[in-house]
Amino acid sequence: MPPSRSLRLSTALLTGALLLGGLATTPAAADVPAATAATTAVRVNQVGYLPDGPKRATVVTTAAQALGWQLRNASGAVVASGSTVPRGADAPSGQSVQVADFSSHRAAGTGYVLTVDGTSSAPFDIRVDLYDTLRSDSMAFFHHQRSGIAIDASLVGSAYARPAGHLGVAPNTGDVSVPCQAGVCDYTQDVRGGWYDAGDHGKYVVNGGISTWLVVNSFERAERAGKEAALGDSTLRVPERGNGIPDVLDEARWELDFLMRMQVPDGKPHAGMAFHKIHDAAWTGMPTRPEQDSQPRELHRPSTAATLNLAAAAAQCARVFRPYDSAYADRCLSAARRAWSAAQTNPAMYAPDSDSTGGGAYGDTRVTDEFYWAAAELYAATGESAYRDALTSSSWHTSADAFSPYGFGWADTAALGRLVLATVPNGLPAADTARIRASVTAAADGYLSRMAAQGYAVPVPADGYFWGSNGEVANDAVVMAVAGELTGDARYRAGALETMDYLLGRNALGLSYVTGHGETSSQNQHHRFWAHQLDASLPRPPAGSLAGGPNSALQDPVAEERLRGCAPAACYVDHIDSYSTNEVAVNWNAPLAWLAAYAAERTSAGGEPPTASCTVTYAVSNVWSTGFTATVTVKNTGPAAVDGWQLAWTYPAGQRVTSSWNATVTQSGTAVNARHADWNRTIAPGATVSFGVQGTHTGSTPSPTDFTLNAGTCA
Template sequence: MRKRNGWLLATLMATSAAAAQQSPAIDLNQLGFEPADVKLAVVRGAGTKTLPWLLLDTDGKAVGKGETLVYGPDASSGAVVQRIDFSGFRRAGKGYRLSVAGVTSDPFAIAPSLYRPLVRDAANFFYQQRAGTPIDAKFAGSAWARPAGHAHEVAGCFSGVDERGTVWPGCAYKLDVTGGWYDAGDHGKYVVNGGIALWTLLNAYARRPKAFPDGSLRIPESGNGVSDLLDEARWEMEFLLRMQIPDGVRTQVPSGPLGAPKPGRPAWEASFPPFAEIDAGGMAHQKVADRNWTALPMPPQNDREERLLYPPTTGATLNLAATAAQCARLWREVDDAFAARCLTAARRAWAAAQRNPQVYATSSFTGSGGYGDNSLSDEFYWAAAELYATTGEAAFRKAVTGSPHFGEAVRAPGWSFTAPLGTITLATVKTGLSDAEVQKLRATLIAAADGMLEQRRQNGYAIPYKAQGYPWGSNGDLMNQAMLLGVASDLTGDSKYRGGIVSALDYLLGRNPMGTSYVSGHGVRSLNNPHHRFWAHVLDAKLPGPPPGVLSGGPNDTALADPVAMQLKGKCVAQTCWADDIHAYALNEVAINWNAPFFWVAAWMED
């Protein structure tokens, strides 16, 4: 019956999306605009002739007017669009509306510090995703309070037969891996993906160490004299440290020929690599997760599936090395003992990755995501960059400057491509690199940001994103691009990058062809039914919907993998391949690596 309901909603969404292209509608940021920012709205379905528009105040009085700018047919949205640019109007107020072609927009505000509540809510997402601790109504809100999920998590290694008949030997030890953040809508906790999310929060702290002082966020650690942002990040960092394998452990893993000049075969290829015995001390397990997928809904405290450590990988180990090195740098003089512990772990992880450079993830386990990556040169570069920025040691400098990613053209980062994180660190943290080398790295970041600004001219909704082809988690990708715009602005002081960031947030908050805010609790029509096992009120009235500040993965026309998405195939284009349906995991899941850059960007806007 649930699949039937999901199919029905998807059909209705597709039908309504198609209908929306036939009648005029105004899409804009449903929160509003800061006074000095670019103010852009999009009119879809109103033809290709220039139209007069009015800006109305809360009493319906016209306080601004102009003519639309015709863009025309837009491949990304499937609509004919025009734009309304009212950037010149700066008077603060609430209840403004735009009127054009016989339709009136949702009300919106023009106000300074518009994004401050959004920043706090986006940060609170991470508290609400915590494992191993009760979620307190005092910090989360009464609707979202719950007992601890996986309160004392001591897990052993997966052993036995996987989905395709491969026999795994397991291990003779167990690790206490309590804590950390649940990765997404399930109960898995991943080192790969946790790494980039953690780095992003820590980078937001490094950029503005005083922006989130003690007491500024809603978390239990408030009052301990430490930045609340550092406290939240530490919850995940402690978990990643627990995922590291003790010294002296030998285990068998699928691996390409050790020491070979070319990478070994990734473990999800049809031809499975042979098992090899390795010295696994210092490596990190890929994840801890359920043996089998749990049903929807499933509050984490009710999860009765067996929890297992899944085999160590080089990718996870390098994620640990990078974030632990970053931790060591940022916790100096805050908690020197913790900083030293992080640096020791980072060195051990780096050494383990050097010994075992070709241990790949496998997607042959049920119950959790694979996060398989067939190229690890970017993770090696990222880890070396963080270790060099922290230690200044010649060996790490050599690893950085000898990497093919040093000085290469930059694109937006993601969990499977982390090289830009290393470049951002080397471009913004003082190291022993020469001025010429630093300027070279900065130039690659600025060039990437300039390319993203150019993308705004190539789609009707004027966002810094490619014109066609929206992958799984497109909203997270957009936020990573916006983060690079913020970095470029910091490096140059050029205000042009802010306009691109505003456009990216405008899209998330309603200036999209779905006319929806992809952020729960923010906007007239906002995300309500994410794919999540606890925020599942649509399936169980005793459970809550999402708390404010949760970002949907967003439109996806490249991997229509779930039952809801499959019903949209052939009925949607890029930006309209989305449904607010709890069963639509390919379209509407949430994830720490999407909320992290969303938080970073919102925090940048508050600066």
Template structure:
């Protein structure tokens, strides 16, 4: 009896157990924050609602804004969802409004043909109401977007809660293709310059390496140096050095630990084309003029923002509504200004004085430091002319100051040619930072153009002195951080560096002691200078153009600190933030640190600074954790899907990639866009990058990053 009981129990268990072991998995819910308990990410408010989303009482609430026409002109969205062919999706959510309006709910591909899973319009009442929508995927897409669209309706507050979107499977883990484990500068090495490579390996003791030429002959051998785990990549790495090999040629490779690098050349002219190509972007980013195929083959387009429909144009731009600002600045009724021309700043169609200022200043410095190509002056003048139009004229509030920016009043989508942009445009309130950018860039321009066009130089200098005087009278007018509708805020509440830069440029140009800036410390940040930290621009010019001993010594001291920092980095970059968090535009910061090293080399003639600068660019051209060159068209594997509305080949095969010589922003630990936040969460700093047009936080292009590349390209060819 006992035996029979055990047998019966075992049989019962066999029958019951599978019900638990093979239970169906929970349906996959793509919504990662449907309850808004504390934060709003990864939800994004677009268009008229941009910047107006917040978590309130466990709900996501957004001001829908005014002045929109189409439903999609103002919306709350959850981007970068997965759509799978033939899969059924069920959306459940609760919503309310303060003023009941029709809301269009749509789940669709966010590019191309906008393949739609479902779309429905519901009039959302004032009380929280629950809805359910269903649909089926028609194709495979990685850029699905759930949107709640309320453009063209009465202004209201739309609140959302308890959102779920069930169906399909999660994305597979994102694993970048990093190629061979031996990382080199894919563009190559100068014969008399340093030559180093980094090997990703599990080995902890030195391993043999060999340098092989294009014919397969081994031309140099050695052993690697173990470097341990690199903090910026999380990889165990070793380095090797073949600087002693100087023979020019192409098709060289380095082999170590069973891996062989991408091929590379050794030659004196390897950067010759970069000096030209790094400036192409400025031409193709021009606003207010047709881009000619004869000048930039493959990039011809109609003039943008010249008032030809559907453009509103930049010929008569009004001010943004005064209600957008917290202070009492107002723009007279009916006032409008012609601000045609200049460069589009980045991926959008905005034009920003603080980004234009540093960009044109670096091109001016490139000219002053030896690149006397008259075509460079033509490009510089295109932007300087625009900056002059941004100065507030006499008789207007804050006369002499500079408007901070001119942008669309709400964000546009990708792709979009400038001539097809139908959004209204607006001037944004003047700022002290923009005014000092104008003063500095115009003062530098005045001395550069003095010989070739003295009348123009005098006009620039007059604008510069007027701007500096206006800034001193209005020393704390800051761009609002919340002013993000249609363009970046470029907020900066510390303008001591801008005052220093402007004073330095005015002093160098006029020799007027009243402008001489005090010799203060702190001009150089080892994390690199950028549009929001510009004292280094003044210090570099005081050292090179004014031959100021204090300035020269401070450049050399900054270079020494960068060399000490660089030697600790197995990938050789002169950049290692103490927090181990890489900045938005880290490639620009790295290049600007190279500018400091290169300037020290010019001031002293010492190879230690030249070699450090040359090693510093290796990380840009492929000697990095991802084994990618961040400059389009340079290297074996390179960035080519930088975010841009014009060069959007990834979204529309009829459009081009960015021009050769365009640099991507680079790794950004902040992961400030929804795509990188979703796919790169937890990344080591060097892995916080995607060559994807939608990853604007890591893969945007901007004029001020290319200006740094342009400056460095001239150094590399001398």
């Protein structure tokens, strides 16, 4: 795990005593192998590949010379062939590997197999709708994790249906009137609802905040891309479908309501702050269905970190929900303002690492990053100078370290502020916005560099396999996808998609970490209800749940016993009692759901790269000593309309765009990307669109000569 930053200590060493007390030695648990053995040395994304995406496989071999590969279709016919690229020793996996690249094959089909040196991969597909099911399943995870509502068989199937948990129905003591720990408060609070955080029955504001933000942000990003319909009303398996509000926002609202219930009421000490967490007074045993949990529940002392998570998530709610439910948006904004003011009054109420009985501590004694994130969201929601001043005076605003070496996480949230400011229109100076966007692409470039240096193309460092490493991999993919949005550079989309390859089987174990997706996937994730390995009457985890992943610290008894001496990327065991490698958590499934929605979007009707036939005229209309203006005219010369156009070019003499009209123009280095406005997003056959830019120069303003429209070269 990152030095001094505990990314996940929920059911860690504390649960060990419970498991060692007998549950870990049941016959069902004892007969599971240390890790699921890879069935082949040819590691692929076991779900498959997009026709227009990268298609690479990693081959485990001691051979030093390049090997021949063949891609066969379901009939066994060879449809493509080539040679691997030797990579040699891959430190994270401890393996010697080569890489096969078959990206040039774009024909859709099912049952493909890649054969290298006589060894064949698991079968996989190449198709446009590859990730549609995962988009739905990964988002359904949150409905499965809902507290305080019955989970209906009509939505999840009979195996996963259950009564509502923690509503005060015996044997539950319930969450409708929860007392505080001794000395924290002298009243009770209604904190029903929300998502169970992980494999236990705790609910944590700091994990809920970042998870909610990612779920809502997935819809925001889809809106910016004009693809929000795929997450709209009646698209997901939620009980609120058909209410006129996008289903992904309905799901987020279940957690937002809980987060706001965790706010200390007016008239009480620390009013406006948020209680850090609510969970059982002691650890519950394995397995325990939510409605059968008889433990008393407790509220834990408020914290500044939790309060700022509430402020950020509620401010985002105020922006995104307003077109659908303005009254709810107003409620969210009121809660966000109260939380911000309370955090300013109480800037150093830290959650202690020692508070770890019955639930994870989530200790965090550095909250300047949460202040920056919350200020960014409140400024984006209101445009008010007080929030602008708070964020621009933050040390994080100019820091190059907003994206930590491990990306971002519940304890490292400055990057979320950067992503907000990079993508949501605001009143910051153009130079500030350009610098913020450049920091996003710089972080993405770092992830791409790591991927290029590793045999399995993983964006985390070689020492980055800590508790919840799969969540960090998915978080890094989010950053790469946003960088692609800002620049139009296809490298970032390719990087984001290749992280999906890693999660779905192209990894050191040849195992898909996402339940139900892939030929060989995780089946025994640590969970108190999805506990078939301990009780055959209970189900396995539902499709779409992401295992925490390799953790080289080996922080549970099963991992310590079975994985001793493992290479970092192989420190995983598909065993229900290996909570440090195989637990689930909302903050790991949230970036998976974000990424699945992104990957499922169609780039064009046929899945091929969204090319276009076009001509571009770039005319400099005015030049002065340090600046210029230019008009850009794009003509669609093809037979079909171009919908959602983006035009990219490179300036040959270091010109810098400072403003634009009739298009949103961003720049990273010399690369420029212009994106349509709402009213001119479609260019009909034979039609033109024009937009303008103003910028600076250093002595000359030669016109760019090469333009691409939606990745197609223009004349």
